[in-house]
Amino acid sequence: MVVARFSGNNRIYLNQGDLVFKNKGGTFGHTKHTIHDLHLADMNHDGFLDIIVAYHKGRNEIWLNDQSAKFKEVHHFGHVLSPSYHMEVGDLNKDGFLDVVEVNAKGHKNWMYLSKGAKLHYDAVGFSHPNVDSRAVEVADLNYDGNPDILIGNYKELNQVFYLNEKAEFIDTLFFGGSNEKTSDISVVDMNNEGKLDILCAHMGTANSIFFGTDTHKKFIRQDLNEHVFNTSAILGLDLNGDGLMDIAETNLNHRNVYYTQDTLPIKKVPEGLKIIGK
Ligand SMILES: [Ca+2]
Ligand SMILES: [Ca+2]
Ligand SMILES: [Ca+2]
Numbered sequence: 001m002v003v004a005r006f007s008g009n010n011r012i013y014l015n016q017g018d019l020v021f022k023n024k025g026g027t028f029g030h031t032k033h034t035i036h037d038l039h040l041a042d043m044n045h046d047g048f049l050d051i052i053v054a055y056h057k058g059r060n061e062i063w064l065n066d067q068s069a070k071f072k073e074v075h076h077f078g079h080v081l082s083p084s085y086h087m088e089v090g091d092l093n094k095d096g097f098l099d100v101v102e103v104n105a106k107g108h109k110n111w112m113y114l115s116k117g118a119k120l121h122y123d124a125v126g127f128s129h130p131n132v133d134s135r136a137v138e139v140a141d142l143n144y145d146g147n148p149d150i151l152i153g154n155y156k157e158l159n160q161v162f163y164l165n166e167k168a169e170f171i172d173t174l175f176f177g178g179s180n181e182k183t184s185d186i187s188v189v190d191m192n193n194e195g196k197l198d199i200l201c202a203h204m205g206t207a208n209s210i211f212f213g214t215d216t217h218k219k220f221i222r223q224d225l226n227e228h229v230f231n232t233s234a235i236l237g238l239d240l241n242g243d244g245l246m247d248i249a250e251t252n253l254n255h256r257n258v259y260y261t262q263d264t265l266p267i268k269k270v271p272e273g274l275k276i277i278g279k
């Protein structure tokens with residue numbers, strides 16, 4: 001378990017068995033910068049998970065696992081002034097090394113850091129208009145061509161899917177959501193178990209939404225989760241109760257966090273068959 005804090009040292013807690021966590025791994029990162037996102041992924045191909053952090057100010061970092069869960073060697077990437085909100089990793093250019101996508105606040109482009117077939121060497125590729133206030137990013141193959149695609153969630157702008165080819169070049173695009181909505185997080189999961197990926201969107205101040213995948217990657221069908229409306233900061237689709245159906249967990253600012261479980265009936269039709277039970 002890795003704990004990223006807004007101030008003070010970030011800490012690593014290693015599971016000692018039976019869910020006993022000890023702060024054996026020590027600390028990593030800086031005390032002066034605020035971490036907005038953190039991922040675990042093996043960035044240097046040595047079989048051990050490394051820590052990637054996105055800072056709201058300051059360059060983003062990869063902390064390499066020394067193979068004993070200590071993180072002393074750091075590699076910087078990104079731009080000093082980019083206020084990163086979220087990032088995601090995936091092998092976008094299909095060279096076998098993970099790449100990073102970061103999304104940044106208004107005034108800054110979003111960036112892809114594409115691996116160059118060697119350890120920890122990246123080409124920076126800027127995309128999106130700098131005036132777009134991007135808050136969320138996901139990587140998923142939404143058109144099922146074997147190449148990962150990028151989803152971007154924006155504040156008061158339409159969200160966007162960037163479809164990529166195997167060289168991580170943009171080949172197609174799709175806008176979704178509303179231009180007045182404040183999207184704070186995106187997750188991709190098959191909510192209705194029919195084999196097509198669906199998009200969960202967290203919104204600040206308006207209903208969270210599911211965009212159901214269809215037979216074409218150019219169209220998603222929207223259904224809002226109107227029952228509760230909060231300032232949602234994160235949303236996740238996962239099977240909470242082990243019934244094989246995806247449930248939804250969301251974190252809310254200034255309100256208790258909420259989870260929804262699907263009724264025992266699977267979602268059969270899109271979107272009328274959806275039944276969400278709030279807890
Ligand atoms: Ca590693
Ligand atoms: Ca790559
Ligand atoms: Ca794709």
Ligand SMILES: [Ca+2]
Nearest residue numbers: 190191192196
């Ligand atoms: Ca689906």
